[in-house]
Amino acid sequence: MSQKKICFTLITILCFILLNGTSCAKKTDTGEDPKVTTLGSIEVTAELLEIPGEIRNDPLYDYAHVMKYRVLTIHRGALEEETLYVGQYNPAKSRSAAADARVVEIGGNLTQFRVGDIHRMALEVPIDDYYMGGIINKYFGQVDDPIYWAVWTNRVIK
Amino acid sequence: MMNLQKITLATVIVYGCLMGSWACGRGVSDPRVAQLAGEVRDKGWIVYTARGDNGTWDLFLMRPDGSQRRNITNTSNYEEGGPRFSPDNKKLLYRRFVKDTVIDHDKWGFQGNLMIADSDGSNPVQIGGDREYPWASWSPDGEQVACLTLKGIQVIDLKTKQIVRTLPRQGIYQQLCWSPDGQWFCGVANTRIMWTVVRMNAQTGKLNIVHEFQSCTPDWFPDSKHIIFPCRPSGQKGYGFTQLYMGDGEGKETRLIFGEDGYHIYGGALSPDGKYVLFTRCAQDGGGSEKSGAPICVMRMKDAPAAAGQSVALRKAHPEATDAPVLQLIDGWEPCWTYANIGAQ
Numbered sequence: 001m002s003q004k005k006i007c008f009t010l011i012t013i014l015c016f017i018l019l020n021g022t023s024c025a026k027k028t029d030t031g032e033d034p035k036v037t038t039l040g041s042i043e044v045t046a047e048l049l050e051i052p053g054e055i056r057n058d059p060l061y062d063y064a065h066v067m068k069y070r071v072l073t074i075h076r077g078a079l080e081e082e083t084l085y086v087g088q089y090n091p092a093k094s095r096s097a098a099a100d101a102r103v104v105e106i107g108g109n110l111t112q113f114r115v116g117d118i119h120r121m122a123l124e125v126p127i128d129d130y131y132m133g134g135i136i137n138k139y140f141g142q143v144d145d146p147i148y149w150a151v152w153t154n155r156v157i158k
Numbered sequence: 159m160m161n162l163q164k165i166t167l168a169t170v171i172v173y174g175c176l177m178g179s180w181a182c183g184r185g186v187s188d189p190r191v192a193q194l195a196g197e198v199r200d201k202g203w204i205v206y207t208a209r210g211d212n213g214t215w216d217l218f219l220m221r222p223d224g225s226q227r228r229n230i231t232n233t234s235n236y237e238e239g240g241p242r243f244s245p246d247n248k249k250l251l252y253r254r255f256v257k258d259t260v261i262d263h264d265k266w267g268f269q270g271n272l273m274i275a276d277s278d279g280s281n282p283v284q285i286g287g288d289r290e291y292p293w294a295s296w297s298p299d300g301e302q303v304a305c306l307t308l309k310g311i312q313v314i315d316l317k318t319k320q321i322v323r324t325l326p327r328q329g330i331y332q333q334l335c336w337s338p339d340g341q342w343f344c345g346v347a348n349t350r351i352m353w354t355v356v357r358m359n360a361q362t363g364k365l366n367i368v369h370e371f372q373s374c375t376p377d378w379f380p381d382s383k384h385i386i387f388p389c390r391p392s393g394q395k396g397y398g399f400t401q402l403y404m405g406d407g408e409g410k411e412t413r414l415i416f417g418e419d420g421y422h423i424y425g426g427a428l429s430p431d432g433k434y435v436l437f438t439r440c441a442q443d444g445g446g447s448e449k450s451g452a453p454i455c456v457m458r459m460k461d462a463p464a465a466a467g468q469s470v471a472l473r474k475a476h477p478e479a480t481d482a483p484v485l486q487l488i489d490g491w492e493p494c495w496t497y498a499n500i501g502a503q
Contacts, residue, residue, distance in 0.1 A: 060444050061264065062264070062265075063352065101262060101269055102268060128308075128327075128329065129308060130308065132306070132332070134331065134353060136352065
């Protein structure tokens with residue numbers, strides 16, 4: 001193979017990688033949809049800061065797991081806290097599969113909870129007014145902040 | 159071919175011997191168990207949920223020794239479960255579900271419709287709509303029920319269907335039960351941790367912890383001072399097994415009633431005089447409501463604490479546990495006992 005051909009091939013591959021990268025970078029998603037913008041009394045975009053403990057994947061039992069978020073944008077509702085403690089129901093399941101006989105109206109397009117990800121959420125507060133079930137709250141006794149209840153959770157891609 | 163027949167015959171014989179010895183081990187031919195069966199035979203009736211001939215969950219009555227069993231709902235178009243006799247033993251409260259509903263061991267109190275029938279299952283009446291009156295529990299006079307809702311613990315008059323009063327539920331999230339003397343509620347709550355059995359003053363709403371950690375399905379002793387509940391304690395190897403405990407209402411003392419390594423013990427309920435205890439014994443956690451239940455068992459309370467089988471780990475943790483006679487009956491779940499003569503029809 002001549003040097004010219006090798007150069008041409010390399011440049012083609014480089015262009016493909018660059019173009020592909022540019023195309024991915026442009027694929028953003030604000031997480032907005034008709035559900036997240038209407039359900040709950042509060043709507044925020046927030047970064048998932050911490051999932052204390054392990055997310056349990058136990059088909060026999062259901063839980064809300066309280067996670068720590070940093071608020072980036074408030075879309076709806078009154079909110080003073082910058083840090084939110086949010087109960088997510090059965091977080092081992094994708095949001096679209098989380099609703100059941102106990103919790104009927106929750107959902108979203110998020111498939112997995114990962115620290116550092118950004119979520120657009122419709123919320124209610126306090127959790128006890130909207131959810132009746134087991135709560136894993138590793139912040140119990142550490143913070144007095146109210147626990148929010150995640151009604152709808154969509155993934156945000158920046 | 160001859161060899162195959164011999165092998166099959168040998169297998170059947172060995173299986174039969176093993177089953178026979180297992181049955182003896184479970185007490186079928188144990189004279190102590192036979193004595194227990196004779197002792198409880200005429201002590202009223204047990205109502206429980208089990209699969210009917212049509213495959214759906216129905217309500218059944220049987221004598222406490224397992225005799226005179228009969229289906230009292232026999233509905234092929236519905237599933238029924240969670241029966242509770244009224245304090246005067248004249249009525250039966252239970253839930254009815256759409257056919258083929260999977261009855262969730264933790265959510266059944268939220269599922270389906272509340273039903274009230276005569277205590278022999280006749281004259282069933284649906285109370286309210288789907289998912290209404292969740293976890294309904296009789297008041298001492300049988301005129302009211304307490305229900306566990308998101309809005310709180312609601313005391314509802316059964317004649318008028320009006321909410322008489324509401325108490326904050328304070329983290330209680332399932333399995334609400336009103337004490338026979340009317341002074342207390344018990345239930346499962348989120349306190350410092352979830353799966354905590356709590357007691358609440360039915361007048362003031364003051365709440366105290368009875369037992370923390372993986373404890374659930376509490377029910378009252380007839381004295382309204384003690385609570386029976388299953389618990390899967392920490393310190394067991396792997397997932398562990400659920401054992402049956404009793405605690406005083408103030409949460410000062412907890413005692414083992416019965417346990418068996420390899421089985422999860424649920425459905426704890428007392429006879430009306432508190433002398434006997436009912437429970438179910440299930441190889442899978444949850445009690446079996448999603449499938450076909452588990453064997454219902456009867457034991458004398460005076461024999462508690464007790465352990466069955468080898469239960470090496472359990473006996474190590476509870477060296478005081480005896481090898482009590484346990485009468486094993488038919489598969490079911492959520493049994494309830496009355497001494498009233500209601501099943502003679």
